[in-house]
Amino acid sequence: MTQSRPAGPGGFGFDARVAHPARVYDYWLGGKDNFAADRIAGEETIAAYPAIRASARANRAFLARSVRYLAAEAGIRQFLDIGTGLPTASNTHEVAQSVAPESRIVYVDNDPLVLAHARALLTSSREGATAYLDADLRDVDAILEQAAGTLDLTQPVGVMLLAILHYIPDLDQARRIMTRLVGALPSGSFVTISHAASDISPEAMAEMIKRMNQHLAEANHVGRTRDVVAGFFDGLNLLEPGVVKVTQWRPASDIEAGGPTSLWGGVGRKPLPAWSPDPAGSAVSAVRGGTRRRPGLPRRGRTRTRPRRRCACSARPCRRRRPGRPDGLWRRSSGRRATPR
Numbered sequence: 001m002t003q004s005r006p007a008g009p010g011g012f013g014f015d016a017r018v019a020h021p022a023r024v025y026d027y028w029l030g031g032k033d034n035f036a037a038d039r040i041a042g043e044e045t046i047a048a049y050p051a052i053r054a055s056a057r058a059n060r061a062f063l064a065r066s067v068r069y070l071a072a073e074a075g076i077r078q079f080l081d082i083g084t085g086l087p088t089a090s091n092t093h094e095v096a097q098s099v100a101p102e103s104r105i106v107y108v109d110n111d112p113l114v115l116a117h118a119r120a121l122l123t124s125s126r127e128g129a130t131a132y133l134d135a136d137l138r139d140v141d142a143i144l145e146q147a148a149g150t151l152d153l154t155q156p157v158g159v160m161l162l163a164i165l166h167y168i169p170d171l172d173q174a175r176r177i178m179t180r181l182v183g184a185l186p187s188g189s190f191v192t193i194s195h196a197a198s199d200i201s202p203e204a205m206a207e208m209i210k211r212m213n214q215h216l217a218e219a220n221h222v223g224r225t226r227d228v229v230a231g232f233f234d235g236l237n238l239l240e241p242g243v244v245k246v247t248q249w250r251p252a253s254d255i256e257a258g259g260p261t262s263l264w265g266g267v268g269r270k271p272l273p274a275w276s277p278d279p280a281g282s283a284v285s286a287v288r289g290g291t292r293r294r295p296g297l298p299r300r301g302r303t304r305t306r307p308r309r310r311c312a313c314s315a316r317p318c319r320r321r322r323p324g325r326p327d328g329l330w331r332r333s334s335g336r337r338a339t340p341r
């Protein structure tokens with residue numbers, strides 16, 4: 001399924017003389033699907049914040065790690081990737097279907113050039129499915145209505161919002177989008193967000209964003225603080241380690257964790273009703289107990305299914321909340337005793 005729009009000034013509905021976020025990002029990533037205007041914007045922004053290329057690569061690595069987590073550990077089998085960008089390495093369907101070939105993925109973007117390249121995103125495994133929607137994040141209802149042609153929206157979905165919310169400059173509008181989207185998702189769904197930071201290398205980032213906006217038709221790029229980005233997860237339970245630099249979200253190595261980035265990122269889960277059994281099964285303990293492999297430690301042979309953090313009481317698992325901790329969790333020290341972290 002590919003939805004399209006009428007051709008515009010560029011022949012495919014785009015104007016190659018004006019830089020566009022998807023194509024500047026492609027330039028930062030070393031891609032070839034960009035025009036002179038995008039390359040000029042790319043170079044000027046690199047001059048303001050030289051780590052932007054590494055930051056874009058770190059964002060792709062965060063996408064791959066979070067999708068792999070959702071498919072392998074949380075049991076998610078359907079993804080809605082809004083603000084897909086131009087096809088590159090490790091697209092969402094490739095990562096998800098490498099874990100679970102039956103995964104179904106709907107891509108959404110409003111850039112006609114992404115639409116023109118959508119065929120590269122529609123290379124699903126035989127068991128799964130991929131679809132592309134030419135749609136705008138600002139119209140959540142249209143996205144959900146069309147995505148329902150491929151996804152079962154009564155079952156948990158992994159929504160990917162990577163490096164897109166910072167193109168919604170009106171904060172109230174961005175919050176309304178999140179409220180509508182999260183409200184419509186079934187319980188047990190996950191939302192992954194990455195977002196340009198205004199409080200990481202603030203001066204260089206402010207200059208980078210200013211230069212970017214000088215080239216974008218809509219001049220709509222904004223950076224936001226970690227607290228504001230964390231607010232986009234309202235109504236969701238944030239997974240560990242919370243909203244962090246994207247390099248520090250469950251990094252594969254200490255080197256990855258220490259890499260440069262100008263993006264905040266996190267993953268949240270829509271809570272299940274209190275009375276409901278968890279359809280994701282061991283995913284709950286994966287979320288609460290942290291199946292995360294710490295950098296430098298060997299990969300475990302199997303998924304941890306028991307909670308790692310516990311109260312000192314004898315109930316297993318303990319249902320008491322730990323006072324003073326936002327996550328309400330306890331960590332076991334050794335043997336049968338437990339101590340607060």
Ligand SMILES: C[S@@+](CC[C@H](N)C(=O)[O-])C[C@H]1O[C@@H](n2cnc3c(N)ncnc32)[C@H](O)[C@@H]1O
Nearest residue numbers: 022025083084085109110111136137162163167
């Ligand atoms: C920086 S790229 C990010 C690509 C990919 N998500 C990633 O993180 O690697 C941002 C993408 O969001 C798209 N985008 C920006 N605003 C959008 C909107 N309102 N609706 C749909 N897509 C949008 C752009 O066209 C671009 O492809």
